[in-house]
Amino acid sequence: MKLDLPSSTGPLLRVEGQIDGKAILLKFSGEADVEAKPEIDNVVRKIHEEALKLEAERVEVDLRQLEFMNSSCFKVFVSWLGSVQDLDASKQYRIHLLSNPNLHWQRRSLAALSCFAVDLVTITT
C-alpha cells in the first residue's frame, strides 16, 4: 500500500513510501542538499509516526538512487536513530539501509551512521 508522504518541495529529491505488512519501505532518489532538509525532516517524522502506529518491525530505506546527501539531511537520520533508540525496546524497529557502493558519499557515511545504533541499523550493498 502506497504511503502518503509530505509533498516534495524541490525538483531534485524524490521520496516514495510503501507499507508492506509490518514493514515500511522508503525509497529516496535524486539529490538531498541543504534545501531538501525540511522535506526529509517531514518525511522521516511521518515514517516514524507510521512505524509506531503500525507497530512496524522494520523500515527499509532504499538509498541506492540517492546521488548525494548533505550533512544537514544526514543529521535528520541521526536524530531519527536517536528517537528509535529512546523508545522502549518493545516499540523499537530496525532500520535497514540499502546502499549503492558506486556512490562515493554512501561508502563512508552510511557506515559511520550505523555506528550510532549498531543494534538497530543494518546496511546492504
Place this chain on the structure above:
Amino acid sequence: MSDRLPDALIARFRTLSLERVGRVEATWNSLIQGVHDDEAIRTMAHDVHTLKGDAKIVGFDEVHALTQKLEELLALAAQQRYAVSEDLELVVTMATQFLGMLLRKKAGATSGIDLVGFVRQVDEIIRESRTVPVTPRIVPTGPQRQQREASIDRLSEDTRQRLAVAATTTFLEYLGARGGTSRTRLRGVWDTLRHELASIRTTPLAPLLSRHATAARDLAVELGKSVVVNTELGELETDARVAEALDLAVVHIVRNALDHGIESPERRTAAGKPTTGTVTVRAKELAGAIELSISDDGTGIDLERVRARAIERGLIQATATPSKRELIELVFHPGFSTRDEVSEVSGRGVGMDAVRTGIARVGGSVQMTSEPGQGSTVTVNVPIRRRQIHAYQFLAPGGTLSLAVSARWTPTMERDGFDAALDPLAAIQLGVGSRQTSLELPHTKEELAVRLRWGFLEVAMKTGSEPVLVTGERICPTNDDYPLEVISIKGQETLLLRPEHLPGMQAPRA
C-alpha cells in the same frame, strides 16, 4: 569513575558540554558555508579542548576519545582552510551529533553505540582527506571586514565591472549546479565575490575626511594660527569616485579656510573673537544626496577686493554692480585669486575652481556663502548613486527561479502566447533544474507568457507567475549593456534580465 562524582557535577558537565557542542556545530556549519570568523574559530577550538579535558576529569571516556578525534578533524579542516571534502564535512557533523548523543545518554546506557567503529571511519577519512587537494572558500566577515582603512579603493570602473560580471556568472553557475558540495562551494564563491564588490564599491567618509583635521592643525601652526577642526561625518558611505572628489574638495577648502579665512590670533583678539579659530566639516544625507559643508569663523570673503580683482582681470566692467552672490561666484572662476602673492598653502587661484570641477565630474555642485567678519561656508552636494531599482519580479517557467526586468519595461500577460514566447532560462543558458529556495511569489502551473514593451523594443517571455512591481537593491551592479544582474528583492537574490541584451530576444516593435 563518573559514578563516584556527585550527580550535580555530572549534570553540570552535561549541560555545559552540550552547550559547547552546540556552539561547535554552529561554527562548523558557518565555516563549511564559507563564512569565516576568526573569533568563532578560536572559541570553537577552546570549546573542543575544554570538553576533552572536562570529559577526562569526569570519566566520560568515550566523550574524551571522540573529542580527541574531533580536534584532529578540525585541525585538518583548518589546514585546508575549511574547503573540505564531503566526507570530512559529514564526519565532523556526525562527530558533533555523536558527542551530543553520548552526553545525553545515561551512564552505562551506551549499548548499541559503536564508538570504535565510528572512530575507525574518522581515521580513514582523515587519512584520505590528507591526500585530497582542496580550494579555499572563505568569506571574511565580522571585525575583519569592518576594519576599513581611511583610504579610497582606486580600482578602475572597468575592473569593478569585470568583477561584477564574474560574480554574476558565478551566481548563474550556482543556480545551475545540480547540488552537493559543488553547489555549496559555488554559493561560497558568489558570497565572497558579492561581499568583496560591496566593500570596494563604497568608502566610509568619516575615516577618510577626518584625517584632514590633524593635517589642518599642523598647517595652522605653520601659518602662525590657532585652529580647531571639528568633524561631524556620521556613518555615510559613498562610492570611490565620489569619495575621491569629496576628499580633494575638503583638502582645498580647508586649506583655503586656514590661509584666507581664519585670522591670526592677534587679529582675532582685536576683532573680539576667540584666539582659536574653528573650522567645521559636516556631512549628512539630504534628499538622496550627500551634503558636505565646510564652515569657518574667519574673516569672510573680502567682496570689495573680489570686485577690484575681477575688474582688473576684465571679468566684469568697472561700472558693473554685481550682487553679493555674483561676486562670490567669481571666486570659482578659473585662475581667480584675491592674493597678490602666491603662498605655499593657497592663493594660486586654482583651489575653488578645482573643487567645483572635481565635484561636477561626479554630478555634484558647490556653493559658497560668506559674511564679512563672520566667516564662510562652502557647501558641496553630490548625488548618492542609486542602489535601488524598480523592477517587475516574476518566476521562471517551472517556478524554481526568481527573475526580474527593469520597471522601464511594461508587462502585459498573454494567455495564448506561451509556445512562441522565449524561454528566459534557455536564453541565459540555465537548465530546468536550476533553482532557488524560499520563493515567495505564487507559482502557477499554467503556461503563461508575458509581453514586455519598452519604447520600440518588444519581447514575449515564458513566465511562471504574473509580474509584480517591486523595489530591489542592486547588490552586484553590472553595466546597462550586460544582459544580467543579480539584485536583492526582500532579501531574495533575483536575476534581473536585460532582455534587450539577451541573445535572440531583441525584436523591433511592429
